[in-house]
Amino acid sequence: MNRREFLKSAAVAGTVLTVPSAVALLAGRLEAAVRPDLCVVRGKVPAASVRAALDGIGGIRRFVARGDIVVVKPNIGWDRLPEYAATTNPELVAAVVRLCIDAGAKKVKVFDHPVSDARRTYRQSGIAEAAAAAGAEVSFTDDRKFREMKIGGETLKSWPLYTEAVEADKLINIPIAKVHGTSRLTLGMKNLMGVMGGWRGRIHQRIDGSLVDLAAFVNPSLVIIDAVRILTANGPQGGDLADVKRLDTIVVCADQVAADAYGAMLFGLKPADLGCVRLGQQAGLGTANLEKLNIRKIDL
Amino acid sequence: MLRNLRRTSQSVFLLIFLYLFLQTESKGANDIGYPVKVFLDADPLLWLTTLLATRSPERILSLALIVIIATILLGRVFCGWGCPLGALNDLAGSLGRPRRKPFGWFTLKYLILIFLVAASVFTLQAAGFLDPLSLTIRSLALAIYPAFSHAASALFDMLLAAQIPMLTDASEAVYGLLKKTLLPFRPPQFHQALFLGAVFLGILGLNLVERRFWCRYLCPLGALLGLLSSRALLKRSVSEGCDGCGACAASCPGGARPEMKDGWSVRECVACMNCDDLCPQGAVRFGFSTKKAAALDLGRRRVVASLAAGAMVVPLVRITPLAKAGAADPALIRPPGALPENDFLRRCVKCGECMKVCLTGGLQPALLEGGVEGLWTPLLVPRIGYCEYRCTLCGQVCPTGAIAKLGLEEKAKVKIGLAMIDPGRCLPYAHGTPCIVCEEVCPTPKKAIWLEEAMAGMNDGKAVAVKRPHVDLDLCIGCGICETQCPVLGRPAIAVTSLGETRSKDNRLLLR
Numbered sequence: 001m002n003r004r005e006f007l008k009s010a011a012v013a014g015t016v017l018t019v020p021s022a023v024a025l026l027a028g029r030l031e032a033a034v035r036p037d038l039c040v041v042r043g044k045v046p047a048a049s050v051r052a053a054l055d056g057i058g059g060i061r062r063f064v065a066r067g068d069i070v071v072v073k074p075n076i077g078w079d080r081l082p083e084y085a086a087t088t089n090p091e092l093v094a095a096v097v098r099l100c101i102d103a104g105a106k107k108v109k110v111f112d113h114p115v116s117d118a119r120r121t122y123r124q125s126g127i128a129e130a131a132a133a134a135g136a137e138v139s140f141t142d143d144r145k146f147r148e149m150k151i152g153g154e155t156l157k158s159w160p161l162y163t164e165a166v167e168a169d170k171l172i173n174i175p176i177a178k179v180h181g182t183s184r185l186t187l188g189m190k191n192l193m194g195v196m197g198g199w200r201g202r203i204h205q206r207i208d209g210s211l212v213d214l215a216a217f218v219n220p221s222l223v224i225i226d227a228v229r230i231l232t233a234n235g236p237q238g239g240d241l242a243d244v245k246r247l248d249t250i251v252v253c254a255d256q257v258a259a260d261a262y263g264a265m266l267f268g269l270k271p272a273d274l275g276c277v278r279l280g281q282q283a284g285l286g287t288a289n290l291e292k293l294n295i296r297k298i299d300l
Numbered sequence: 301m302l303r304n305l306r307r308t309s310q311s312v313f314l315l316i317f318l319y320l321f322l323q324t325e326s327k328g329a330n331d332i333g334y335p336v337k338v339f340l341d342a343d344p345l346l347w348l349t350t351l352l353a354t355r356s357p358e359r360i361l362s363l364a365l366i367v368i369i370a371t372i373l374l375g376r377v378f379c380g381w382g383c384p385l386g387a388l389n390d391l392a393g394s395l396g397r398p399r400r401k402p403f404g405w406f407t408l409k410y411l412i413l414i415f416l417v418a419a420s421v422f423t424l425q426a427a428g429f430l431d432p433l434s435l436t437i438r439s440l441a442l443a444i445y446p447a448f449s450h451a452a453s454a455l456f457d458m459l460l461a462a463q464i465p466m467l468t469d470a471s472e473a474v475y476g477l478l479k480k481t482l483l484p485f486r487p488p489q490f491h492q493a494l495f496l497g498a499v500f501l502g503i504l505g506l507n508l509v510e511r512r513f514w515c516r517y518l519c520p521l522g523a524l525l526g527l528l529s530s531r532a533l534l535k536r537s538v539s540e541g542c543d544g545c546g547a548c549a550a551s552c553p554g555g556a557r558p559e560m561k562d563g564w565s566v567r568e569c570v571a572c573m574n575c576d577d578l579c580p581q582g583a584v585r586f587g588f589s590t591k592k593a594a595a596l597d598l599g600r601r602r603v604v605a606s607l608a609a610g611a612m613v614v615p616l617v618r619i620t621p622l623a624k625a626g627a628a629d630p631a632l633i634r635p636p637g638a639l640p641e642n643d644f645l646r647r648c649v650k651c652g653e654c655m656k657v658c659l660t661g662g663l664q665p666a667l668l669e670g671g672v673e674g675l676w677t678p679l680l681v682p683r684i685g686y687c688e689y690r691c692t693l694c695g696q697v698c699p700t701g702a703i704a705k706l707g708l709e710e711k712a713k714v715k716i717g718l719a720m721i722d723p724g725r726c727l728p729y730a731h732g733t734p735c736i737v738c739e740e741v742c743p744t745p746k747k748a749i750w751l752e753e754a755m756a757g758m759n760d761g762k763a764v765a766v767k768r769p770h771v772d773l774d775l776c777i778g779c780g781i782c783e784t785q786c787p788v789l790g791r792p793a794i795a796v797t798s799l800g801e802t803r804s805k806d807n808r809l810l811l812r
Binding site for chain 1: 326327457744787
């Protein structure tokens with residue numbers, strides 16, 4: 001083989017070998033382009049809904065890699081039974097834990113830093129039992145594991161945060177959708193207050209800016225909004241079944257601002273009605289412009 | 301042999317007692333799940349004095365009857381074989397050998413008993429201050445256990461901070477294990493802990509002055525059981541073999557003068573059986589006989605004086621303006637289900653169970669908020685901790701029904717007080733600064749705190765929109781979570797007082 005022949009055959013071989021990977025790359029780009037940014041599923045069974053919703057945005061493996069330590073952060077903030085819609089649906093939490101484990105997560109941790117007594121909230125919400133049964137490591141927060149962290153936000157400069165939440169490979173935020181006194185609604189960004197230590201009451205003086213700074217710092221991989229039941233009045237603690245509305249809906253999105261923006265619509269509000277959505281968009285944390293998003297709706 | 305048997309029994313009872321003490325803590329369920337108050341239920345002194353003070357015949361049937369019958373048949377076996385404080389006294393006594401001659405003040409405890417019983421006849425429940433079980437639980441719950449918890453945490457925190465290779469890993473593993481077993485869920489902190497702890501350690505320390513000093517001279521329950529044991533069938537007898545060596549005298553924890561042979565004091569004998577075990581001649585034995593013991597002579601004047609003191613103390617502690625409606629201490633917020641104050645005080649034995657079990661640590665021992673009579677009774681201090689809306693544990697562990705056992709639905713209707721806002725300190729009122737923490741945390745199904753949209757004037761002449769909280773007087777139950785969580789630290793901008801409490805007919809605000 002002389003040099004010319006060699007170059008010729010090498011070129012042919014190279015082209016032949018490159019085509020499939022180029023095709024795959026192209027297909028991937030194409031899929032990403034048409035892949036929904038946000039998926040909404042209606043269905044009676046939360047576990048089935050969340051599976052469908054995740055499949056809708058590319059599958060859990062898009063967010064959880066083999067060997068990851070994953071924190072699943074539900075709302076376990078109040079001493080209420082699940083039907084009062086003050087805490088995240090336990091079946092949903094368990095389903096997400098299972099999905100993470102199936103995707104190869106090394107460990108899935110579930111915790112929250114509740115307002116009411118943690119022993120009661122973990123137990124009464126049904127989350128501790130359901131998540132542990134699904135294979136998660138459920139623990140109460142340990143005061144020694146909060147560490148002052150430089151957040152460097154516009155509003156929140158520094159705050160004690162839970163090290164296990166910050167140091168995890170991935171954090172999946174699973175808020176329940178509820179009304180709230182200052183922030184109007186509590187959705188994804190507000191749920192991240194559960195990784196804060198210290199005297200959280202002060203946050204309410206500049207709640208929206210604080211939430212955006214916190215959300216940018218914690219940066220969850222995924223937001224799953226539990227709207228199986230939503231609390232429409234007397235939130236965030238609730239206590240009256242008459243205030244609970246059953247939507248059997250689950251919203252999944254990787255964009256924190258878009259997730260909360262869509263959550264607002266569930267209550268008949270506009271995205272811009274929520275201060276943290278407005279500020280989040282301004283700060284470039286995500287988009288509140290739902291028309292620009294590729295949204296897939298699935299009815300099971 | 302018998303001595304080892306007795307020591308085993310003491311250990312078993314002490315361990316059960318301590319185990320139940322540790323279980324007097326929420327696991328998150330609605331019910332406590334263990335018979336944590338069983339020792340108090342079986343206490344004949346608390347039974348008798350509560351029965352007399354409350355005159356409630358439904359309290360006649362009680363586990364205490366078992367102890368009473370056992371004492372009538374077998375003598376003070378409770379003191380020697382079962383009492384946890386007795387076991388702790390024996391343990392403390394084993395730390396050193398007292399040198400001095402016994403004081404011999406045995407009559408003192410009977411006079412104390414007479415005083416307490418006389419007071420209870422006149423409706424004053426004072427036995428709880430000196431009852432050994434109440435005293436032990438209270439001291440452990442409010443002082444000793446919190447101190448243990450604090451010391452353990454400080455030690456493990458230090459080891460963690462030091463980051464010594466291997467050692468820190470080991471210490472963290474041990475700490476994790478302790479957190480799951482011996483250590484409390486949250487560090488308990490109580491007012492008066494130093495004083496309560498000092499009294500308890502002082503009582504244990506007295507064993508070094510004289511063994512079982514407390515049991516011999518002070519314990520009113522011991523006195524009551526002593527009286528009941530006068531005709532006990534289980535009796536000690538000494539055979540001809542006794543050569544008067546005195547070995548038994550030195551080993552007698554009750555100071556019952558066993559060397560006096562038939563002249564020993566049956567009421568002081570705690571049936572420990574040391575004298576039987578240790579007699580070099582094997583001359584002592586315990587057996588059943590109906591021989592009558594010598595009568596107890598306390599001295600008529602002393603008895604009359606104790607009775608009179610017990611009767612006189614009642615009006616003396618009650619001539620306090622605190623008893624007047626409106627003059628009562630507004631900080632006297634009783635736990636939910638607490639009976640009206642007079643009935644409450646007749647029942648509360650200051651055992652501290654409710655404070656031990658309180659989820660938030662808000663239940664604290666009163667100093668003089670409820671008068672002298674109310675010393676160490678529970679009151680809620682919302683700045684320290686609030687009353688969790690769906691928790692009913694304090695009523696479940698109360699041994700005398702001073703705090704009624706409430707169902708969840710009943711509990712939700714009970715007002716223990718009322719919150720009011722201090723607009724001079726509240727951020728949206730006084731400082732144009734947003735804050736809605738009190739509204740956020742308010743747990744009633746329809747929130748008792750509502751927000752009014754208003755404009756607040758600012759330093760620069762502009763006005764800002766704020767939401768100002770208001771308390772709905774009908775809906776507020778006084779749980780105090782708003783006060784606990786109010787970010788205006790120190791003196792809070794919203795605070796609860798006992799005003800409007802369900803249990804009082806007088807302490808009301810509104811015409812309803």
